[in-house]
Amino acid sequence: MEIIINERTDDHMSHDAINASVTMWDVLQGGVLVGVYHRESDALAYKQLLESGELETLTHAKAALL
Numbered sequence: 001m002e003i004i005i006n007e008r009t010d011d012h013m014s015h016d017a018i019n020a021s022v023t024m025w026d027v028l029q030g031g032v033l034v035g036v037y038h039r040e041s042d043a044l045a046y047k048q049l050l051e052s053g054e055l056e057t058l059t060h061a062k063a064a065l066l
Contacts, residue, residue: 001030003050005043008036 008024017024025043027035029050037043049055 003047004028005040005047007040 004027006026006028008026010018013022013024023038025037025040026033027037027043027046027050034050035043035046037046
């Protein structure tokens with residue numbers, strides 16, 4: 001599944017965030033928003049985690065404990 005990182009545009013941010021010059025990065029997986037980060041490096045790290053499959057492994061391990 002394709003994972004894309006986009007810088008959030010002003011038309012998708014609050015006026016307060018725009019006035020504060022906040023930069024946000026959206027992480028989309030298969031066209032669905034799965035994460036929002038203030039730093040591009042964090043968004044890239046999350047993308048790598050999704051692509052590696054480690055997140056799914058962690059989720060299944062946690063579910064097995066419950």
